[in-house]
Amino acid sequence: MRGLMMDRPLLIGALIQYAAEYHGDTEIVSRTTEGPIHRYSYVDAERRARQLAKALKRLGVERGDRVATIAWNTHRHFELYFAVSGMGAVCHTINPRLFGEQLRYIVNHAEDKLLFLDLTFVPIAEKMAAEWPGLRHYVIMTDRAQMPETSLPGALCYEDLVGGESSEFVWPEFDENTASSLCYTSGTTGNPKGALYTHRSTLLHSFAVCSANAVGISMRDSILPVVPMFHVNAWGIPYAAAMSGAKLVFPGPKLDGASLHELFTSEKVTLSCGVPTVWLGLLQYLDQTGKRLDGLTRVTVGGSAAPRAMIEAFEERYGVQCIHGWGMTEMSPVGTLALPKAKHLDRPMAEQLAIKARQGFPLFGIDMKVVAPDGRVLPHDGKSSGELYVRGPWIIGAYYDDEEATAAAFDAEGWFRTGDVCVIDPDGYMIIVDRSKDVIKSGGEWISSIDLENAAMGHPEVAEAAVIGLPHPKWDERPLLIVVPKAGHQPSKESITAFLGDKIARWQLPDDVVFVAELPHGGTGKVLKTRLREQFRDYRLPTI
Numbered sequence: 001m002r003g004l005m006m007d008r009p010l011l012i013g014a015l016i017q018y019a020a021e022y023h024g025d026t027e028i029v030s031r032t033t034e035g036p037i038h039r040y041s042y043v044d045a046e047r048r049a050r051q052l053a054k055a056l057k058r059l060g061v062e063r064g065d066r067v068a069t070i071a072w073n074t075h076r077h078f079e080l081y082f083a084v085s086g087m088g089a090v091c092h093t094i095n096p097r098l099f100g101e102q103l104r105y106i107v108n109h110a111e112d113k114l115l116f117l118d119l120t121f122v123p124i125a126e127k128m129a130a131e132w133p134g135l136r137h138y139v140i141m142t143d144r145a146q147m148p149e150t151s152l153p154g155a156l157c158y159e160d161l162v163g164g165e166s167s168e169f170v171w172p173e174f175d176e177n178t179a180s181s182l183c184y185t186s187g188t189t190g191n192p193k194g195a196l197y198t199h200r201s202t203l204l205h206s207f208a209v210c211s212a213n214a215v216g217i218s219m220r221d222s223i224l225p226v227v228p229m230f231h232v233n234a235w236g237i238p239y240a241a242a243m244s245g246a247k248l249v250f251p252g253p254k255l256d257g258a259s260l261h262e263l264f265t266s267e268k269v270t271l272s273c274g275v276p277t278v279w280l281g282l283l284q285y286l287d288q289t290g291k292r293l294d295g296l297t298r299v300t301v302g303g304s305a306a307p308r309a310m311i312e313a314f315e316e317r318y319g320v321q322c323i324h325g326w327g328m329t330e331m332s333p334v335g336t337l338a339l340p341k342a343k344h345l346d347r348p349m350a351e352q353l354a355i356k357a358r359q360g361f362p363l364f365g366i367d368m369k370v371v372a373p374d375g376r377v378l379p380h381d382g383k384s385s386g387e388l389y390v391r392g393p394w395i396i397g398a399y400y401d402d403e404e405a406t407a408a409a410f411d412a413e414g415w416f417r418t419g420d421v422c423v424i425d426p427d428g429y430m431i432i433v434d435r436s437k438d439v440i441k442s443g444g445e446w447i448s449s450i451d452l453e454n455a456a457m458g459h460p461e462v463a464e465a466a467v468i469g470l471p472h473p474k475w476d477e478r479p480l481l482i483v484v485p486k487a488g489h490q491p492s493k494e495s496i497t498a499f500l501g502d503k504i505a506r507w508q509l510p511d512d513v514v515f516v517a518e519l520p521h522g523g524t525g526k527v528l529k530t531r532l533r534e535q536f537r538d539y540r541l542p543t544i
């Protein structure tokens with residue numbers, strides 16, 4: 001028997017319409033690429049998104065066409081999210097930190113028709129233009145006065161486009177499974193792979209992210225997404241904010257501690273989201289200046305493992321709840337979040353911190369299974385580690401136009417293979433042990449590079465740490481710890497090994513510690529282990 005409820009599609013256009021209608025005077029504040037702070041409201045943003053949708057039509061964009069962006073987090077990028085998807089086209093956000101070859105590949109593979117770009121990225125586009133023959137128009141996201149001299153063929157001005165249209169446009173209705181946005185993963189090997197989201201997956205993900213078991217977003221929040229809008233749709237924050245009528249504060253190109261702190265204070269930010277490297281920068285700035293984080297109630301951290309010391313600093317020193325989460329581009333991206341359960345709240349602080357340092361339990365909608373190398377499904381006992389497989393309504397069912405990558409990514413039952421090694425404890429909390437290719441295989445046992453890095457980053461003189469496995473004739477592989485000292489400090493090898501001594505099992509301790517000025521980071525803030533492995537390829541461990 002079929003139920004008798006309305007079959008109304010879940011559409012991105014409806015999000016911005018709702019925000020304009022019921023939270024119309026709520027502000028959207030941006031630090032612009034040009035410098036000054038820009039402020040307007042959801043009513044203004046929705047009206048301009050309609051004007052932009054009309055301009056896109058005039059430029060020949062049709063349903064299903066891909067419209068690319070290379071842009072910072074600003075109000076204009078926000079308008080593009082809603083105008084492009086809302087009219088039924090696909091918003092393809094491009095990470096400007098990709099290598100030239102990757103940029104060439106993804107624009108051509110996606111068959112982008114238009115490219116919207118911030119002033120900062122004009123030089124990148126000029127360099128690449130000859131390799132992007134399919135692009136029909138370049139639109140520079142600025143006003144007429146700031147339009148640069150450029151070799152980009154027929155470059156258009158964003159404000160002219162928007163200003164030249166009336167707002168007589170009605171958000172169309174169509175199937176909720178229509179493609180809405182496209183984001184390529186920046187894998188370290190092979191070509192980037194495209195995750196093609198739908199309106200339905202985006203809205204379901206937003207409902208989940210807003211729920212109290214997740215980030216608990218409401219119309220009383222002022223949210224500053226540090227995570228870029230070119231990194232998995234800023235973890236879905238622009239959509240979740242519109243859904244809940246939260247104020248948005250966009251940081252533009254300035255992501256340093258001082259600039260973020262200024263906006264946190266002036267815009268009374270309550271929630272902010274970013275990768276660990278961004279928070280390391282902010283915490284160092286606070287340490288150096290003695291400033292506080294008044295008003296901020298919570299930060300979320302993900303993309304790489306949050307060191308326990310970071311969670312402790314936010315919670316204990318600054319009174320800000322630090323919510324650690326895990327996800328992937330292929331998962332829209334949020335899969336798990338590490339909030340304590342009621343029964344944990346009277347446990348000692350150290351125990352609570354250990355819970356918060358886990359990657360977390362799944363949002364409703366995400367199924368997880370842990371699989372041993374021989375294909376056995378492992379119990380959630382907190383001990384059995386294996387590869388994590390997931391499925392759910394906001395997880396990709398295939399890569400965009402890539403049969404080879406798709407064939408390798410799913411098992412016979414259609415579960416998506418994450419490439420992460422994890423354990424799940426009896427309470428349902430998932431703990432990432434490592435990327436399957438980063439785990440160190442020593443004498444038939446596994447050593448988690450993440451555990452070692454995390455422990456090392458608790459050392460008071462360590463700013464950042466990374467661990468890689470180096471070949472060893474007896475043990476197969478042994479860990480090398482690579483450390484970036486905090487500014488003005490010179491920790492010794494011995495002090496670091498002694499510090500790790502009571503935190504890590506003896507056989508898992510690194511065979512050596514080396515010091516470097518900085519670690520190589522990829523486009524989404526992750527430490528590039530492949531680069532480190534190349535850099536230290538000829539390094540000889542003292543234990544050989």
Ligand code: AMP
Nearest residue numbers: 302303304305325326327328329432524
């Ligand atoms: P991306 O698709 O670029 O967001 O990368 C996804 C990958 O980042 C995951 O498969 C994990 O390996 C890693 N990752 C994301 N969040 C975390 C986390 N909280 N802890 C450890 N690794 C993480």
